[in-house]
Amino acid sequence: MRLSRFFLPILRDAPADAQIVSHRYMLRAGMVRQASAGIYSWLPLGLLVLKKIEQIVREEQDRAGAVEMLMPTIQSADLWRESGRYQDYGKEMLRIQDRHKREMLYGPTNEELITDIFRYSIQSYRDLPMNLYHIQWKFRDEIRPRFGVMRGREFYMKDAYSFALGYAAAVHAYNQMFVSYLRTFARMGLQAIPLRAETGPIGGNLSHEFIILAETGESAVYCHKDLLDLDISTTSVDYDGDLQSVVDYWTDLYAAADEKHDPDTCPVAPEDLVEAKGIEVGHIFYFGSKYSEPMGAVVSGPDGKEVPVEMGSYGIGVSRLVGGIIEASHDDDGIVWPEAVAPFDVGLINLKASDEACAVACESLYGKLLAAGRSCLYDDKDDSAGTKFARMDLIGLPWQLIVGPRRLRTGMVELKNRKTGERVEISPESALSRLIDQQIG
């Protein structure tokens, strides 16, 4: 993408509304624009990141055996009356009427809808287990939306729903999601910590939330320091095999949210205890027959008798992750995208657009990067060098390929790593081979 043809409304000053760093950088980098309280338009740069995250989530869900589908944003109130949640959910649910005065709602979650689909289609235990997910916009009319996309009212979420016969199978489905969440967040360059959690309005009796550590996180977290060093990528995972050992490995070490942590009874020695701030990016629930029973989602078991299916639901806040990753990865100059979620792999800077040699060199590099399958934002604008550097640092692409007349006279360009700040003077050919041949992103 040529910057001259892209839509990247950079702000030099952050709007006064934005308080936390991710919100400020998202606005300054032209990723989002607020439409109203807690509701955002996703501008091109933000959408690219949102899609990258979405795709990683999708791939890991698929890998874990979940099957993608798509449910609507608008739901009928009738289903929610069946489960009893039409009353329970309260004002957080946005209720609307259609022209026939039918009561509708903008879905805050989809347990009812998926249970309805399931009961209509599945009658036999032979079709179980099953895990269906979708990635769709949700709306929760938060009392106080804040922190940009971190706590919007409208948000993009992956939600999966598992159906199983019996407790053991249901827990296996739960464990599958548990492990896939660890993998999902690890791929985004995040260290996620699973915390035993309350089940809240979703219901049930087994639940974990996944939080990532960031200084600006909303809640305090206490955990054993070794938990921060666990790495799921070194564990080979067989989703059909026994996952309990993996789950145990990740839950044996102490980890507790602020409200559950008691310094007096904490089993971890003070020198091993880490206190940090966290952002919740995922939450999984096992809730048995809470919905299947009232809604009549039953299957015939091996003995021919009907039993309600055991369910779980599993959410990842996709749009929240965009902000969460920035919270976890930025510096004073701007965002520092992990390569896996960066909107472009490479930022190509032409320091002097009016210089013929620079333009020719940049065009060549740009073409070769694209031909090799690398995404590249080519800054071909006629701005001063300082402006270009500051802008590219702000939007945080992992690699900057800098072409200026001074170095080009000796046939060299410069390659800068956004994260480390390391710059090397290098030939264009070497730069290309480093960007293309090496596994980046």
Place this chain on the structure above:
RNA sequence: CGGGGCGUAGCUCAGCCAGGUAGAGCACCUGCUUUGGGAGCAGGAAGCCGGCGGUUCGAAUCCGUCCGCCCCGACCA
């Protein structure tokens, strides 16, 4: 929903206390000079001062009301 605050140009803000016909920086447009860390000079365009009502000869400024937004708290992917 309780408490606090703010709405003036795309963004950051001044002006309001003490009423007199709209300001700055950045961004934008034109020209020239610049080009390795947010360039310089000159010129230009841009605002029903959140809406409505009131007081007044006169309201961005004072009063009332509504709307929007932000922050703190209780709730949440």
